[in-house]
Amino acid sequence: MNQLKQIHAQIIVHGLTNENLTLGKLISFCAVADTGNLGYAQLVFDRIREPNKYMYNSLIRGYVTSDNPEKAISFYHQMVGSGLSPNEFTLPFVLKACSSKSVYWVLVLVHGQVIKLGIGSVVCVQNALISCYVVCGLIHSARQLFDDMLERSRISWNSIIGGYTRLGCCKEAFLLFKEMRKLGVEPDVITLVNLLSACSKNCELDMGRYVHLYIVITGVEIDLILRNALLDLYAKSGLLNLAQRVFDRMADKNVVSWTTLLGAYAKCGLLELAQQIFSQMPEKNLVSWNSMISCYVREGQCREALALFQNMCDSGVLPDEATLVSVLSACSQIGDMVMGKKTHNYICSNDIIPSVTLYNSIIDMYAKCGALESVVDIFNMMPEKNLVSWNVVIGALALHGRGLEAINVFEEMLAHGISPDGITFTGLLSACSHSGLVDQGRYYFDKMTTAYRIPCEIEHYACIVDLLGRGGLLEEAVRLIEGMPMKPDVVVWGALLGACRMHGNVNIARQVLKQILELEPHNAGLYVLLSNLFCEAQRWEDVKNIRKLMNDRRIIKSKAISFTEIEGRVNEFMVADERHPSCSSVYSTLNQLTDHMKPIHYLYNYSGELFDLEEL
Numbered sequence: 096m097n098q099l100k101q102i103h104a105q106i107i108v109h110g111l112t113n114e115n116l117t118l119g120k121l122i123s124f125c126a127v128a129d130t131g132n133l134g135y136a137q138l139v140f141d142r143i144r145e146p147n148k149y150m151y152n153s154l155i156r157g158y159v160t161s162d163n164p165e166k167a168i169s170f171y172h173q174m175v176g177s178g179l180s181p182n183e184f185t186l187p188f189v190l191k192a193c194s195s196k197s198v199y200w201v202l203v204l205v206h207g208q209v210i211k212l213g214i215g216s217v218v219c220v221q222n223a224l225i226s227c228y229v230v231c232g233l234i235h236s237a238r239q240l241f242d243d244m245l246e247r248s249r250i251s252w253n254s255i256i257g258g259y260t261r262l263g264c265c266k267e268a269f270l271l272f273k274e275m276r277k278l279g280v281e282p283d284v285i286t287l288v289n290l291l292s293a294c295s296k297n298c299e300l301d302m303g304r305y306v307h308l309y310i311v312i313t314g315v316e317i318d319l320i321l322r323n324a325l326l327d328l329y330a331k332s333g334l335l336n337l338a339q340r341v342f343d344r345m346a347d348k349n350v351v352s353w354t355t356l357l358g359a360y361a362k363c364g365l366l367e368l369a370q371q372i373f374s375q376m377p378e379k380n381l382v383s384w385n386s387m388i389s390c391y392v393r394e395g396q397c398r399e400a401l402a403l404f405q406n407m408c409d410s411g412v413l414p415d416e417a418t419l420v421s422v423l424s425a426c427s428q429i430g431d432m433v434m435g436k437k438t439h440n441y442i443c444s445n446d447i448i449p450s451v452t453l454y455n456s457i458i459d460m461y462a463k464c465g466a467l468e469s470v471v472d473i474f475n476m477m478p479e480k481n482l483v484s485w486n487v488v489i490g491a492l493a494l495h496g497r498g499l500e501a502i503n504v505f506e507e508m509l510a511h512g513i514s515p516d517g518i519t520f521t522g523l524l525s526a527c528s529h530s531g532l533v534d535q536g537r538y539y540f541d542k543m544t545t546a547y548r549i550p551c552e553i554e555h556y557a558c559i560v561d562l563l564g565r566g567g568l569l570e571e572a573v574r575l576i577e578g579m580p581m582k583p584d585v586v587v588w589g590a591l592l593g594a595c596r597m598h599g600n601v602n603i604a605r606q607v608l609k610q611i612l613e614l615e616p617h618n619a620g621l622y623v624l625l626s627n628l629f630c631e632a633q634r635w636e637d638v639k640n641i642r643k644l645m646n647d648r649r650i651i652k653s654k655a656i657s658f659t660e661i662e663g664r665v666n667e668f669m670v671a672d673e674r675h676p677s678c679s680s681v682y683s684t685l686n687q688l689t690d691h692m693k694p695i696h697y698l699y700n701y702s703g704e705l706f707d708l709e710e711l
Contacts, residue, residue, distance in 0.1 A: 119149045126157030133157045148179050156188045164192035168201055175208075183214050187223035194230040202227050222250045229258030253285045260293040268293045269302060284321050291324040295331045303328040323351050330359035350376070354383045361390035381412055389421045397425035401434055414441075416453050423456040432464035451479045455487055462491035482513055490522040498530025505539075517549055524558035533566040553579075557586045564594020569603055585614045596628040604628055 118139065125136030133154075140146055140154060151174040158167035171189045174181065181189065186209060193202045206224060209215045221244055228237035241247070241255045252275045259268040272290060275282060287306060294303035307325060310317060322345050329338035342348070342356050353376045360369040373379075373387045384407040391400035404422050407414065414422070419438060426435035439457055442449060449457065454477050461469040470491045477484060485508040492501035505523050508515070515523075520543045527536030540559050543549045556579055563572040572591055576583050588611050595604035622645050629635075 118143060119147060119153070122150050123153040126153045127160070131157075133161055148174070148182065148185070151179065152185050152188070155185060155192075159188045159192050167192040180212060181208065183217045183220050186214070186220050190223040190227045194227045202231060216245060218244075218246055218248050218251065222248065222254055225251065225254045225258070229254060229261060234258050234262055234264075247280070249280060249283060249286070252280055253283070253289065256286060257289045260289045260296070263293065263296045265293040265297040265299050265302065284315070284318055287315065288321055288324045291321075291328050295324075295328045298332055300328075300332045300334070303332070319345070319347055319349060319352075323349075323355060326352060326355050330355050333359075333363065335359055335363065335365075350378045350380050350383065353378075354380060354386065357383060358386045361386045364390070364394060366390060366394050366396070379410075379412070381415060381418070384412055385415070385417045385421065388418065392421050392425045392428070395428065397429045397431075400425040401431070416450060420453060420456045423460045427460045427463040430464050432461070432466060435460040435464060451477070451481050451484065455481075455483045458484070458491070459487050462487055462494065465495075467491055467495050467497070480511075482516060482519070485513055486516075486518045486522055489519060489526065493522050493526030493529055496529045498526040498532045498535070501526035502532075502535060515547060515549070517552055517555070520549060521554050521558060524555060524562065528558055528562035528565055531565060533562060533568070536562040553581055553584055553587065556583070557590050560587055561590040561594070564591055565597065567598055569594060569598065569600055573603065583610070585611060588614070592628075599628075601628065601634060
């Protein structure tokens with residue numbers, strides 16, 4: 096550019112500023128060349144009294160190439176307004192700008208001008224129109240243009256096949272491929288990549304293997320992009336052995352290759368293999384980090400997911416919406432509202448405009464962490480709500496025993512024209528159960544099938560059994576179970592058993608016991624529930640029998656995990672836990688407290704009476 100500026104200076108010194116041919120070459124180099132300067136080209140252009148078509152074309156092309164389609168379209172309007180007619184060198188780049196912005200009205204205007212100027216049969220212009228219609232999602236218009244073409248280049252075929260691929264229309268893409276070969280047009284790498292992409296999107300493994308076989312038989316030179324397309328096909332089809340084989344045979348691998356294989360292992364839940372791939376990656380992009388984080392979350396290793404997210408941020412990679420959704424899901428699963436709030440604050444402080452999916456993740460996190468008021472506040476300010484949003488709020492209100500409010504939200508949802516689904520009614524029936532709203536629960540259970548045509552799944556029966564059981568209507572709950580169209584599972588029987596314990600009904604509990612032992616003979620929680628029921632009813636012989644049954648079957652009671660938040664960090668622990676790094680200090684303090692309590696023999700109760708602890 097320094098030498099070019101010197102040449103420009105000589106042009107000015109020698110009074111050649113009216114030589115449009117010379118200035119046109121100067122503008123073209125500045126606008127189009129890799130070593131050029133588009134801003135300088137604009138300055139030179141602005142000082143020309145009557146710029147010509149060549150200068151306009153150069154700047155339009157420059158702004159399209161530099162990813163500034165608005166400026167390119169603006170120059171096109173300026174060019175037409177100055178009385179200059181665009182030509183076959185102008186319009187392909189203008190159409191490319193329209194594709195970038197998906198500006199339909201500009202596309203229609205340019206297409207009309209193409210017809211008016213009589214250059215509608217120029218292949219490069221037709222190809223640009225097809226590509227633009229494809230990007231705008233108007234595949235039928237693109238196909239009509241393609242079918243009307245008197246002469247088609249390989250680019251024409253690739254554009255229309257790529258259009259059907261973009262829409263996932265695998266059959267149409269292959270029919271065009273068949274016609275292309277019949278007419279003697281040889282496919283290239285772009286054609287084959289498009290076909291493999293269509294197969295990947297639709298999991299059309301047989302057709303994908305056909306393309307692979309075609310590549311092998313015809314000896315098409317396979318570049319990195321084509322190998323990555325083959326890898327993606329087998330990875331998305333779940334054929335990990337073939338995916339690994341393609342990966343191993345790649346002489347050169349880029350970040351796409353590594354990430355595709357990582358995503359395949361992560362999607363199949365093969366955490367150790369995914370970790371190995373991730374640790375070996377010479378370069379990681381955002382998709383790589385997201386694949387690994389989401390894999391940890393799906394496999395329930397949420398602490399590891401959050402730690403990896405921190406590593407990602409430390410490495411300078413900025414999270415996107417997919418990252419934030421995974422992180423919020425991890426926080427939801429382990430109840431880490433500290434990290435959940437930090438993630439929410441990050442979204443707010445960085446002026447990220449959440450989609451409805453991200454909003455749903457935020458309110459779900461607060462719901463699972465028990466911050467009901469935050470759920471309601473954020474829900475009320477959401478600019479857009481979908482069925483998932485309403486379901487999350489209804490479920491959160493149900494979890495907190497706010498049954499009447501859950502019903503009000505459900506009725507408000509109906510008023511907004513949102514149709515409920517099975518998940519909606521699971522939350523609604525659960526809300527009625529937790530709030531003791533028996534009549535309302537019966538009403539909505541009936542409405543679910545009669546008014547909304549939603550089939551009753553086993554989880555709905557579990558909710559209504561729980562509702563009736565909590566209300567003391569055990570006999571009705573038993574009749575409901577007997578009339579179920581499917582076999583009751585352990586959740587249904589467990590709900591009834593819980594109600595038996597609540598109301599001290601040992602007779603029905605004995606009936607339930609036989610059913611549960613057939614379904615899950617090794618479920619420790621159910622044995623403990625039965626033992627507690629018999630204990631509360633002072634049926635000591637039955638308690639003894641349950642304990643003996645547990646011993647005979649070698650059933651061990653599962654240890655419960657507790658969580659506590661200290662200085663912004665959530666710690667988890669269980670009985671006799673030694674995993675925490677500060678466990679020695681914790682047990683030492685606990686021993687001191689125990690020793691300190693030993694000399695105390697007396698305790699006052701709430702009424703002021705004095706008890707001797709040794710007597711107790």
